[in-house]
Amino acid sequence: MSRQISFGQATLEAMQYAMRRDDRVIVIGEDIGWGGSFGQFRGLLDEFGPQRVVDMPISEAIIVAASVGAAVTGLRPVASMSFVEFTMGAMDEIVNQAAKLRFMFGDQVTVPMVLRASDGTLRSSAAQHSESLEALFAHIPGLKVVAPSAPADAKGLLAAAIADDDPVVFLENKKIGSMRGDVPEGEYQVPLGRAEIRRPGNDVTVVAYSIMAIHGERAARQLADEHEIEVELVDLRTLVPLDIETIADSVRRTRRAVVCHEAWVSGGYGAEIAARITEELFDELEAPVTRVGARPTHIPFSPPLERAVVPQHEEIVDAVLRVVAHRRQAV
Amino acid sequence: MSRQISFGQATLEAMQYAMRRDDRVIVIGEDIGWGGSFGQFRGLLDEFGPQRVVDMPISEAIIVAASVGAAVTGLRPVASMSFVEFTMGAMDEIVNQAAKLRFMFGDQVTVPMVLRASDGTLRSSAAQHSESLEALFAHIPGLKVVAPSAPADAKGLLAAAIADDDPVVFLENKKIGSMRGDVPEGEYQVPLGRAEIRRPGNDVTVVAYSIMAIHGERAARQLADEHEIEVELVDLRTLVPLDIETIADSVRRTRRAVVCHEAWVSGGYGAEIAARITEELFDELEAPVTRVGARPTHIPFSPPLERAVVPQHEEIVDAVLRVVAHRRQAV
Amino acid sequence: MTRDLRSIHRTMVRIRVFEGRVQQLFLERKLPGFVHVYTGQEAVAVGVCAALRPDDYITSTHRGHGHAIAKGVGLDRLMAELYGKETGVCRGRGGSMHVADFGLGMLGANGIVAAGCGLATGAGLSALYRGSGQVAVCFFGEGGVNKGMFHEAANFATVKRLPVIFACENNRFAQYTGFERTTSVADLARRADGYGMPGVTVDGNDVIAVLQAASDAVQAARGGDGPTFLNLETYRFGGHFVGDAEEYRTENQVNAWLERDPIPRLEAHLRSDDTLDSGARDDVWSDAALEVEEAERFAEESPYPDPAAALEGILDRR
């Protein structure tokens, strides 16, 4: 059985199941007792009490450090960082502690914790509340990175992230937070590291995640309707570990790929995906892998500027048309 | 006139000239009064006094924040962060302040500051004192990133960085700090954003920076001697802005490229360079752009493990041999 | 002092009227983004800024309109910024949370809690080095005192005797969380003492008291005696942001604080010593209403930035 609920509610269900099943799971963050902007923590304080739903001072560094300390001594903390920009104030704890301890202590301990943060633009939130920073986490060994687009995936992936023994950064795009979708009832996991083909197609592979997977569906519909181009849309869901098999299987058929994220193109995780595709399938590609992402400036407040900087489905359509038009030249 | 001096001394000369010429230049960091590990601050306290050579508490966040505050009110601070891992404790100030203020305040102010940090492995310094994090800076709009390999470049680029109106991250590999090279006397700048061809060749382009440019020279000699392969070695020197013209001009001739850094391959800046080359020159490439970098784990202490994780010239040689062996297949 | 107080009154009223209109405009969906208004806390920004020279610096927070107005930013360019228009103080790039005017020493509202403490400390370092005699004030909420940045700034400013003033607006709440639930000392002056920094608790709804305390702090800072921590007790009359359901506080508490509204208190004082009769008082309010109306018209009529200029000044960098 499934019903339509929002992304935020879907993650709330994952939290409830995890906390009921396993009393090592605690949640820690600022103002979480009040339920969270997308209802993602609603009712947890009442059900589980202040020992397990720890309302924190405005102290991002200790939110992460305390989570690490709790994780290495038997708990499974879920740390809420609200806006992803605020994780920068805990980057030392994320990079130098959470991600490293398992390795530098020779595998004698794991750090089972989840770091939840919302990213992306939403109605002119401006430069300090709009950005997408997954590339900064994805580069660091020891961190897994998840960025779902569908409520059902969000529920299952959050469950898997909480059950995982390594630190997982769980990114929730603000535009998706209140979007609704079909979500199964009951407890389930969606395994980390597996992409999902949202729409089959033979002309071009669009690799996307988070909000761009949603823009990608719209772009795919438009390309089918107006240009008779059949997009195969791969929703990555997990960025690290990267499901290169699913991507490569698709591109091997379509011979063309467009990689999309809301983060800046330059130095973004799309560069990694593009480089991997090219390394694996160079001889089979008909066109260069093309990237869609934000232009290289901080997200402006003014609506027309925000729109000019942040990609939506139109940019995907344009990129697909360019890629499809390309015929590889003889050397 | 030039003479042989070390990388550290070369940067010291740049500091001396800048501070003598422009009293807005100050330097701020932990223990800098004592001269720095590579002599890069030696004598500055005596010459310029404690007002301009500000010894700091162990407080990386305020080192950067105070530099930003000083930069927007008329000074040109050079902030020393010693090991690049410690910049993680100031990432909020780097990403959310230094890099953003110019944009989010509508260009009414610039943030002329330099952030110096040493990175890379040196004799088993282990996971918290060995890593290379340039990818985290290179992704952020508004930051320029410099990583020279030659003492002469270090001197000229540091001068240019100090004179620049935007924040510049200046990365100094620990293995290079005490290496010597020919350095011109007197004051000069090497412009930001220009790569240098260290060695001309027609068979394959090796793009590298920092210590990997040095390993690249050795690899190039070995490839010439043992395999009659002529490498064109491009030393990037500046990562952002990226000198894609020089890279593309070279690869257009060689049709093959290997991109090298000491940082982890996955999600590293090499992915961006590889993606850019492929985007620009897809039809002209004979082989996929190949990346050399650290394997995906934190740098281990034990010498044989450290060697297994961190690339040196042998890894470049292997990559070049693979790339040169590749002949593009017809689609 | 009399002239000062009349000008202080005028500025407080202008903030009150401006913020009231901003709240309305936001609810009418005329303003993009989200908006945190300053209503109820006017005595803090205005009292502190009245103690400053024009070339002194301030840094501000997500709740920054009041600080900007108190430092002299015009309502028209401020309102235009909130609209995201090219004529705004930040040319529409910043919006409500990032209003700034460096020409007036207003170093910006900032969306990162306590970030301004660090920037002001740097501005103080710069002023001391340049021998300019300027001081730098950081306004920040009591929620900011638990952030590492506050700590590193407070220690460094104190050890180097920088001309910095830590103006903590203790309005009891950080978002929906009461101060005492997250902060290990009830008296923030005690926190200041941990740095060897003088900590002064002030009735932040009494603008004369604020002005007095700020003047002392400014004098100390300019005189080389280093920073002061001002624990300015106040209250925000509205929610955390416009639209907040305010479940975390009681009507009783709000009403008790409404009785301590800083503007009627100042007006009572000015009336009692005949500085401001009720006609003059009414003029101040109606002038402010007119000025806000004009600011709104200015903002409405101003153009949006040209999307083609989104990368202006940056394309050459990559």
Next chain:
Amino acid sequence: MTRDLRSIHRTMVRIRVFEGRVQQLFLERKLPGFVHVYTGQEAVAVGVCAALRPDDYITSTHRGHGHAIAKGVGLDRLMAELYGKETGVCRGRGGSMHVADFGLGMLGANGIVAAGCGLATGAGLSALYRGSGQVAVCFFGEGGVNKGMFHEAANFATVKRLPVIFACENNRFAQYTGFERTTSVADLARRADGYGMPGVTVDGNDVIAVLQAASDAVQAARGGDGPTFLNLETYRFGGHFVGDAEEYRTENQVNAWLERDPIPRLEAHLRSDDTLDSGARDDVWSDAALEVEEAERFAEESPYPDPAAALEGILDRR
């Protein structure tokens, strides 16, 4: 107590002899990396750990060998770690700066100043939640008190009354910089008071005083009274790291502290009340020398990790 003191003495001597040998081995280039020894500060680690249960937690710093030994880590596996051998406590992955033994509650030496304050706070949160009665001690240098992490940890631990002990080893220097040049209060107990946390200044070279103060702090923490800050005044006899030229301090200062060497002080005490005659004393030293010799042999003879295992446990992750 008598038995305690003899065991305390033995542990202090073992640290002293171990560190002396480590210093020697480093200078002979037998140890990779860089090494920070604990010589002179033994009373702190040993006195504090003597107040703990085996299942209590500690976190440590770049100068962590002494803490590890005091918490029960064997010299052989510790030495093997410093050699980078597979038999080391971290299988050679960590080295001197990252020795850890989670089975003994030793949550790791850490190369990031003050990081341990955060980890111990998390361990305290965990212990309190689990109702295990464990306490968590963070050892950190006085240089760490100016780091934002210390602040956020101190406030949070105090407001939640976590069973955490902030054991500040005030050895006067952070690298080459004297404490007073970077820290705005001379008395760190005052800094602690800024959090509402009891701050106790202790002669850190008097192991009996350390044990007493630590026992009080442990009792408070276990009893639900929250954290204590211990300001443990001590001195490092050597440089910051082995090889440091030590230009930043005078021979006089060093000599004055050498006179307060915690080991002879304890020995004088034990002799005075007949707990330890000079023969027994000599046995302790020669046993320690033997043990260190054996640890060295163990380390020398142990294999390096297999380079093929460099990615063990990670390959499946990407």
